[in-house]
Amino acid sequence: MEIFGVPIQAFLGQLLLGLVNGSFYAMLSLGLAVIFGLLNIINFSHGALYMMGAYVAFLALDLLGLGFWWSLALAPLIVGGFGIIIERLLMRWIYKLDHLYGLLLTFGLALIIEGVYRYFFGVSGQPYPVPDALRGATDLGFMILPNYRAFVVLASLIVCLGTWYVIERTRLGAYLRAGTENPQLVQAFGVNVPLMVTLTFGFGVALAAIGGVLAAPVIQINPLMGSNIIIVVFAVVVIGGMGSILGSILTGLGLGVIEGLAKVYYAEASSTVVFVIMAIVLMVRPAGLFGKEK
Amino acid sequence: MKRKLLATLVGTALLGMVSNLALAQTAKAGAISGDKVIIGVMNDMAGLYSDIGGPGSVEAARMAVQDFGGKVLGKPIEILSADHQNKPDVGATKAREWYDTEGVDMIVDVPTSSVAISVGKVAAEKKRVFIDTGGATKALTNEECNPYMVHYAYDTYALANGTGKAIVQQGGKTWFFITADYAFGKALEADTAAVVKANGGEVKGVVRHPLNASDFSSFMLQAQASKAQIVGLANAGGDTINSVKAANEFGLTKNQSLAGLLLFITDIHSLGLKTAQGMMLTSAWYWDANDETRKFSRRFFEKIKRMPTFDQAAVYSAVTTYLKAIKAVGTDDADKVMADLKKTKINDMFAKNGYIRQDGRMMHDMYLMQVKTPQESKYPWDYYKLKATIPAEQAFQSLALSTCPMIKK
Numbered sequence: 160m161e162i163f164g165v166p167i168q169a170f171l172g173q174l175l176l177g178l179v180n181g182s183f184y185a186m187l188s189l190g191l192a193v194i195f196g197l198l199n200i201i202n203f204s205h206g207a208l209y210m211m212g213a214y215v216a217f218l219a220l221d222l223l224g225l226g227f228w229w230s231l232a233l234a235p236l237i238v239g240g241f242g243i244i245i246e247r248l249l250m251r252w253i254y255k256l257d258h259l260y261g262l263l264l265t266f267g268l269a270l271i272i273e274g275v276y277r278y279f280f281g282v283s284g285q286p287y288p289v290p291d292a293l294r295g296a297t298d299l300g301f302m303i304l305p306n307y308r309a310f311v312v313l314a315s316l317i318v319c320l321g322t323w324y325v326i327e328r329t330r331l332g333a334y335l336r337a338g339t340e341n342p343q344l345v346q347a348f349g350v351n352v353p354l355m356v357t358l359t360f361g362f363g364v365a366l367a368a369i370g371g372v373l374a375a376p377v378i379q380i381n382p383l384m385g386s387n388i389i390i391v392v393f394a395v396v397v398i399g400g401m402g403s404i405l406g407s408i409l410t411g412l413g414l415g416v417i418e419g420l421a422k423v424y425y426a427e428a429s430s431t432v433v434f435v436i437m438a439i440v441l442m443v444r445p446a447g448l449f450g451k452e453k
Numbered sequence: 454m455k456r457k458l459l460a461t462l463v464g465t466a467l468l469g470m471v472s473n474l475a476l477a478q479t480a481k482a483g484a485i486s487g488d489k490v491i492i493g494v495m496n497d498m499a500g501l502y503s504d505i506g507g508p509g510s511v512e513a514a515r516m517a518v519q520d521f522g523g524k525v526l527g528k529p530i531e532i533l534s535a536d537h538q539n540k541p542d543v544g545a546t547k548a549r550e551w552y553d554t555e556g557v558d559m560i561v562d563v564p565t566s567s568v569a570i571s572v573g574k575v576a577a578e579k580k581r582v583f584i585d586t587g588g589a590t591k592a593l594t595n596e597e598c599n600p601y602m603v604h605y606a607y608d609t610y611a612l613a614n615g616t617g618k619a620i621v622q623q624g625g626k627t628w629f630f631i632t633a634d635y636a637f638g639k640a641l642e643a644d645t646a647a648v649v650k651a652n653g654g655e656v657k658g659v660v661r662h663p664l665n666a667s668d669f670s671s672f673m674l675q676a677q678a679s680k681a682q683i684v685g686l687a688n689a690g691g692d693t694i695n696s697v698k699a700a701n702e703f704g705l706t707k708n709q710s711l712a713g714l715l716l717f718i719t720d721i722h723s724l725g726l727k728t729a730q731g732m733m734l735t736s737a738w739y740w741d742a743n744d745e746t747r748k749f750s751r752r753f754f755e756k757i758k759r760m761p762t763f764d765q766a767a768v769y770s771a772v773t774t775y776l777k778a779i780k781a782v783g784t785d786d787a788d789k790v791m792a793d794l795k796k797t798k799i800n801d802m803f804a805k806n807g808y809i810r811q812d813g814r815m816m817h818d819m820y821l822m823q824v825k826t827p828q829e830s831k832y833p834w835d836y837y838k839l840k841a842t843i844p845a846e847q848a849f850q851s852l853a854l855s856t857c858p859m860i861k862k
Contacts, residue, residue, distance in 0.1 A: 172674045180668055281759065283504040283723040284694060289702070296704050302674060305702045377702065378667050379694050379723065383501065387667050422662075422671035427634050429671075430663040 165423055172302030173419045179308045181415020182315035183370055187388065188395040188407035189319050190366035193326070196402035197339050197359045200250060200261040205392070206385025207272040208364050211238045212371025213380045214276065217285045227290035227376070234372045235365035242364030246357050254356075269386070276382035284381035311373050318369060319408045326404055335359060391418075394437045400450020410448060484784045485528045487556040492518075492772060495547060495572065496562040496587055498536035501665055501691040504719040506587045508534075509757045510562045510768040516752065517772035525776050526783065533557060537568050539664070544568035548575040548583075558785050559584060561771050564764065566590035566637035576601045581787050582794075584775060586767035589689070589715060590640040591850060594814040598857035601787060603794065605815045606767035607737040609637070610850040612714050613644035615735030615821050615843055620683055620712055621652040628654060628712075629681035631672050631696055633688035634661040641714050642687040657681040666692065669699040677705055689715045694723050701728055717762040721824055721836045729836075730826045735819055738763035738803055739837050742820075745802040760834045770803030807845070812857040819848035 162170045187209060194202045215237050216230035225233070245268065253260045293307040326332035335355060338345045342352045371384075378384060395414050399406030414433050421429040440448060494514050496506035511534045518530045533555065537544035544563065551557035552575065560576065563569045564587025576583035577599035584603045585593060591608040628649050632638040638661065646656050657679045660672050673696075676684045684705065686696050693713055700711055713720075716734040740750035740760045749769065753761045761769075778793040779785050799807035804817035822837040830836060852860055 166678070169674065169678050173671055176670045176674065179670070277499060281504050281719075282499070282501060282507075282691070283719045284691065286723065286725040286728070296702075303677075303704050305704075307702070308670070377670075377698070379691055379698065381691065383691075384667065387665060419671055422660075423675065426660045426662050426672070430666060 163424065168301035169423065173423045174416055175299075175302065175304065176308075177416035177419025178412060179312055179415070180419060181412035182312045183374060183388070183411075184392055184395050184415050185319050185408045185411025186315045186366060186370045186373075187392045188399065188411045189322055189404065190363040190370070191392065191396050192399070192402055192404050192407040193322065193366070194360060194363035195396070196404065197335055198250070198356055199254065199258065199339070200265065200360075201258055202363070203262055203266040203389070204245075204269040204272065205265075205364075205367050206387075206389030207269040208238055208242065208367040208385070209371040209374070209388070210276065210380075210382060210385035211241065211272065212368030213287075213375040213384060214280075214285075214371075215368065216372045216375045217287055217380050220287065221285075227372070230372050230375075231369065234368040238368035238371075239361040239365035243357055243361040246360040250360065251353070251356075269389075273382050273386065280382060282381050282383060284379035284384075287375040287380055289376040307376060311377070314373060315370075318366065322366070323404050323408065391433050394433045396447075398433075398437050398440045398447055400447025403447065403449040403451075406447060406449025485526055485779075486558065486785055489529045489531055489556075490525055490559075490776070490779060490785055491531045491533060491555065491557045492775070493533045493535065493548075493551045493555075493557040493560045494562050494768065495535045495537050495544060495551075495560055496564050497539050498534070500539055502539065502564050502587075502689065504723075504759070505690060505717050505762050506562050506564050506764050506768070509753070509759065509761065509765045510587070512756050513753065513761065513765045513769040514561065514772045516749075517769045517776070521773060521776045525779050530776065537563065537565070537572075539565045539568060541567045541571035545571040545575050548572045549579070552576075552579040552581045558582065558787075559775055561585075561775075562587045562764070562768050564588055566592070566640065567635055569593060570597050570636065573597055573599060573602045582775065582790060584771040586771055587764045589637050591644065592636070592640060594810075594812040595850075595856040596858075598812050598855075598859055600813075600859065601791060603771070603809055603813045603815060605771045606763055607735075607819065608814070608849065609641040609644045611737075611819050611843075611848045612641060612735050613648045614848060615819055616712055616714055616733055617645040617648035617685075618652060619733060619821050619840070620710075621649055621654045625683040625710060625712070626654040627657050627681040628683045628685050629657050629676045629679040630659040630685045630687050631669070631676060632659060632661045633664055633692055635664055637689065638687045642685070645685055645687065645714055662688070662692070664692070667695060669696045670703060672696070673699045673703045673705050676700075676709070677703065681709065683710050683712050685712045685714055687714050690717075690720065694720055697724055697728060697732075717764070718760055718834070718836060719762055722759070722834065726825060726827045726830055726836065729824045732824045733840070734822050734824070734837075735843075736763055736822050736837070737817070737819055738766045739820060739822065739839075740766070741835065741837070742839075749802050766803050770799070770801050773801060774799050810852065812852065812855055812860055814849055816845040816849060818845050819843045 212234040215234040219225040219230045289307045293310050296303045296305045338352045346352045395411050399410035421432040494511045497503045498507050514532050535547045559582040561584045563572050563585050566588045569585045569588030584605050586606040589609050591610040593604040630642045632642040660675050686693050713732050721729050750760050778790045782789045782793045795809045807817035809815050821841040823840050
């Protein structure tokens with residue numbers, strides 16, 4: 160049996176792979192959505208922070224001998240802490256200004272961070288092994304799925320849904336959302352809004368770092384890995400609707416799958432297809448698929 | 454206001470006088486244009502190919518100038534560098550600016566075939582020397598050839614002929630290609646496919662990915678589905694590294710073999726021997742080949758902290774050869790230098806008895822290498838074992854097959 164000239168097995172395999180890539184998109188765009196939704200900052204340094212996460216994993220292993228699981232816990236803390244410092248030192252001055260300023264600031268930061276890593280590590284990249292527990296592959300009949308990739312999908316789904324639940328369904332999430340709507344009022348209720356904003360930024364950055372650690376075993380760790388992925392991730396956020404949490408998760412997964420299929424049918428266009436979709440969505444629904452028109 | 458205007462006028466007048474003076478000097482000097490020899494190293498300084506050439510090539514060029522004594526015919530030698538970002542338009546614009554306004558006499562390196570082709574066109578138009586060491590496409594000495602361009606280190610024909618032929622002869626008859634979708638990848642794929650077919654092999658399929666695609670898993674599934682014995686990687690740099698990683702992860706290497714058609718030593722370093730062991734590759738040069746190469750490489754390592762790739766070694770050699778030619782003909786006039794380049798033998802740590810053919814191809818031996826296993830590797834960067842030396846005449850395309858218009862048949 161074939162689907163448009165591709166055997167169904169191959170088709171299913173590609174769908175699954177698309178889902179794996181989609182999980183990376185989802186996790187990164189989720190971080191962007193949280194930061195944009197609550198802080199109104201278009202964080203262009205997200206890719207660089209994702210790259211930093213991967214490097215924390217590499218350095219932890221190389222210098223300290225700490226494995227993957229340690230890194231998964233350490234990277235969000237270290238990189239998130241770095242994010243908090245940035246927020247305190249730089250970001251908080253520009254909240255009142257136009258989006259453009261945040262965009263330029265974070266873009267500049269991304270270039271600086273990348274430049275520093277390039278200076279120290281070069282661009283050839285660093286090797287990072289798949290953790291022992293997840294080594295090997297499972298034969299699903301229609302494809303051989305490396306166990307690690309299956310783990311990535313699971314881990315990212317847990318992180319994404321957990322985040323969505325906290326923001327949309329808990330009291331803390333309610334504070335956060337209220338804080339963005341009307342900070343003065345929420346402050347009047349005795350909530351420390353600036354602290355909340357700082358921690359939210361730190362959390363968004365931590366999500367990027369987790370993404371980086373998860374990516375380390377499957378793609379080459381190099382200073383440019385962030386800028387390679389960030390453009391696509393922004394397209395995901397735009398298609399999903401700026402600031403929409405659920406939107407970014409679903410679109411991330413969906414676009415991963417579409418990109419995967421493009422690789423089967425016409426691989427040459429696989430890096431463009433996401434942007435074609437973005438253009439169409441912007442024409443039909445300028446606020447994105449899940450965004451609210453204001 | 455008036456004062457400001459006056460100052461501007463005086464300033465302009467002065468500037469005019471100074472530049473007239475400078476012009477007069479150039480005219481008088483004659484032998485060396487602009488009273489110095491300027492060499493421009495152009496490559497990818499920060500992107501996916503920057504460890505292959507990049508700042509390392511600039512350092513290699515500097516080392517060549519230093520070893521030459523810093524001067525030629527009593528005039529200073531200057532090295533400029535620029536980042537072409539792997540974009541043909543950026544490369545061509547920079548080349549034009551260099552040749553036209555900055556008095557650059559020779560451009561060297563220029564990896565990324567598409568950029569090399571566009572810089573070659575500018576060199577022909579401006580009648581200045583261009584020695585390409587980093588680019589791979591054999592088009593540079595075929596349909597794109599011109600009297601001012603030399604293709605120094607390697608080309609797609611040599612890579613295909615070296616690695617492709619060796620593998621087919623060892624029994625790897627059926628091939629699937631994973632190709633970078635631009636001039637270089639397509640040329641490498643076409644050349645290798647021709648070698649495979651000529652030796653009785655068969656091409657089962659091809660997938661072409663965009664440059665700098667970070668995820669290769671999908672292509673690996675397609676390669677697996679093809680059931681080909683050999684999966685040929687017609688890509689380079691980060692793309693090759695990620696391909697090899699994905700191939701290992703998806704268990705492709707259990708039933709099929711990988712053939713990296715263009716691998717640099719920095720790629721092997723980045724992959725680690727555990728992943729890369731056993732791969733066959735064709736190289737123009739190896740740092741650990743003999744005492745001469747080791748001496749150069751250790752000096753290079755001191756500065757860059759990586760062993761030189763064959764591209765970087767070729768930049769050193771090309772700059773030296775170019776300076777020797779200027780010294781021999783007593784001028785940096787491009788036509789005279791090119792005439793000398795095409796008749797003088799090249800003997801240095803990069804090439805033995807090398808020579809530059811009429812079509813611009815620098816002819817020298819190539820080497821078929823195999824990546825060592827972690828057990829075989831005794832010290833850092835001890836990565837290759839020599840399987841065969843491919844004599845220049847066999848390694849490169851013969852003039853009889855050339856499509857270069859400069860070759861009269």
